[in-house]
């Protein structure tokens with residue numbers, strides 16, 4: 235009797251909590267990277283995680299793009315890549331190469347990656363989500379994108395005006411993907427012009443079985459530069475909490491420390507950062523841990539992760555241009571770079587040069603260098619200095635495995651640019667599918683949303 239009374243009292247005082255599925259993740263207490271088309275590709279997410287983001291959202295991917303995609307593991311770096319062949323009108327052209335639609339790191343993103351889907355159909359949403367469900371911790375539905383390509387198809391912010399459809403999408407995902415795969419389903423919305431409208435919408439969404447809801451505190455017509463409106467935040471939070479759903483806030487959150495303060499102030503469970511993380515992902519690092527770092531440190535970390543994950547060069551260049559301050563001389567020079575080696579040369583990241591040169595070869599970018607002569611001369615100079623030092627120290631001459639003739643995969647590889655050991659190199663070459671490497675195909679990757 236006493237036990238019954240105690241449990242009845244507890245259930246009266248403790249707010250309910252939607253259970254978090256076994257392979258899912260609780261959004262509570264988290265400062266997270268926002269979904270960002272173009273700016274949320276794998277290396278951006280890995281950089282955010284490196285600096286302390288608790289969870290990362292991938293860029294919105296349209297249901298039709300991922301439904302039917304093939305899954306493969308890149309043998310060089312272990313990343314999982316979802317690929318599609320471009321439509322070819324029925325031709326069986328051997329030269330056709332698969333495009334990478336989505337790329338993730340199953341180790342470093344384990345339990346931390348939320349896949350965001352752009353959809354206007356429960357059936358397609360389920361079909362698409364099933365493709366990635368085994369590799370991610372959650373599926374989020376984009377219900378806030380104001381761009382015409384999204385809204386004209388009934389997706390994104392258009393769903394705010396068709397709540398029946400949005401509810402049916404979320405319910406289908408919860409029942410047919412969330413439950414069987416044991417991952418969470420969530421939604422990201424914007425506020426509506428009137429609090430009553432937002433209230434009515436959120437009250438329906440929290441009953442669908444979702445585990446989390448992010449509210450971008452801007453209305454659909456608001457421009458990104460307009461200040462976020464936080465008047466409705468407490469109301470949205472209360473509705474979420476009454477239903478046991480985690481509530482994340484988004485809009486003008488600029489750092490981990492500010493996020494934690496805002497979470498406290500508004501009583502929300504977590505905060506999501508977009509544009510501040512785009513320009514400097516070290517914003518996820520609290521002041522106590524070093525705070526915002528100089529751009530060179532962050533760019534070095536980002537470039538290293540781009541090379542490791544074989545990121546499409548155009549995407550890397552786009553993000554680097556966002557991260558390097560406009561008035562900086564390196565910014566102007568970086569703009570003319572044509573491949574990864576150029577970047578390492580311009581930014582004087584000599585430690586990244588060997589891997590950059592290798593990746594340029596894999597991506598067929600080697601011949602495009604805007605600084606070929608400079609890079610080659612520097613490499614030769616290093617080689618000479620290295621040999622002289624070695625000789626002066628009575629050391630051995632260049633090891634065979636570092637010889638340009640034995641490496642044989644690059645036009646300017648010298649001993650100053652250490653190649654992998656011969657056996658490792660042979661291993662890598664054996665793994666290369668020359669006609670359809672992930673990296674070559676990733677060059678053709680299109681922004682999916």
Ligand SMILES: Cc1cc2nc3c(=O)[nH]c(=O)nc-3n(C[C@H](O)[C@H](O)[C@H](O)COP(=O)(O)O)c2cc1C
Nearest residue numbers: 268269270271293294376450485486487507508509
């Ligand atoms: C480059 C860029 C791409 C974006 N792509 C998406 C997206 O794919 N899905 C989405 O829900 N929101 C997207 N957004 C919106 C952000 O997730 C976020 O809601 C918005 O930028 C407000 O956060 P902020 O004030 O921290 O920038 C994007 C924003 C930017 C700047």
